[in-house]
Amino acid sequence: DAGVTQSPTHLIKTRGQHVTLRCSPISGHKSVSWYQQVLGQGPQFIFQYYEKEERGRGNFPDRFSARQFPNYSSELNVNALLLGDSALYLCASSLVVGVGQPQHFGDGTRLSIL
Amino acid sequence: DQQVKQNSPSLSVQEGRISILNCDYTNSMFDYFLWYKKYPAEGPTFLISISSIKDKNEDGRFTVFLNKSAKHLSLHIVPSQPGDSAVYFCAASASNFGNEKLTFGTGTRLTIIP
Numbered sequence: 001d002a003g004v005t006q007s008p009t010h011l012i013k014t015r016g017q018h019v020t021l022r023c024s025p026i027s028g029h030k031s032v033s034w035y036q037q038v039l040g041q042g043p044q045f046i047f048q049y050y051e052k053e054e055r056g057r058g059n060f061p062d063r064f065s066a067r068q069f070p071n072y073s074s075e076l077n078v079n080a081l082l083l084g085d086s087a088l089y090l091c092a093s094s095l096v097v098g099v100g101q102p103q104h105f106g107d108g109t110r111l112s113i114l
Numbered sequence: 115d116q117q118v119k120q121n122s123p124s125l126s127v128q129e130g131r132i133s134i135l136n137c138d139y140t141n142s143m144f145d146y147f148l149w150y151k152k153y154p155a156e157g158p159t160f161l162i163s164i165s166s167i168k169d170k171n172e173d174g175r176f177t178v179f180l181n182k183s184a185k186h187l188s189l190h191i192v193p194s195q196p197g198d199s200a201v202y203f204c205a206a207s208a209s210n211f212g213n214e215k216l217t218f219g220t221g222t223r224l225t226i227i228p
Contacts, residue, residue, distance in 0.1 A: 033214065045216060099145065
């Protein structure tokens with residue numbers, strides 16, 4: 001079975017631009033979460049969606065938004081890119097919601113802002 | 115405010131010996147803890163988890179110990195193998211957050227010496 005797939009794998013943008021990152025969860029998984037990992041740090045929670053509804057939001061500015069589609073895939077959008085948005089963006093899926101449900105991560109999208 | 119801390123950025127262990135990775139947390143609302151392993155250019159992979167109602171969970175070569183009074187957990191790998199060389203992240207979640215947000219530590223890079 002295919003794992004969590006993310007696209008693109010690498011992306012280079014300039015300050016002020018907009019970016020859309022995409023995630024396809026494991027087949028049958030209905031929950032998708034997004035994390036940002038900057039160099040030398042652990043992943044930081046951005047959003048969780050379940051059944052197309054936002055279930056949680058981390059401490060990120062309104063420039064960050066996301067949505068989940070009827071097929072449970074998800075997009076993360078970032079507007080007005082800043083140099084500090086350079087990071088690895090990880091998507092994770094889980095079958096159902098509930099503390100203790102392991103989240104399965106994709107390999108991430110490496111975003112570089114020039 | 116780093117709520118989950120991994121104070122050892124790196125650890126080297128001889129093949130066949132025990133590897134012990136440590137993690138401390140400050141938020142007493144955390145009631146579920148997970149360990150993830152990450153290879154370069156890949157997403158984190160779920161290893162093992164423990165609920166706060168337990169003090170030990172074992173899965174093959176991996177055992178996680180939880181000391182709630184000390185707000186401390188550890189991951190034991192016995193025996194250590196070269197394929198265990200990776201970055202290990204401790205993560206925590208809380209059932210009353212209303213979502214499955216994972217709070218990660220900064221990671222420990224484990225190197226197994228053949």
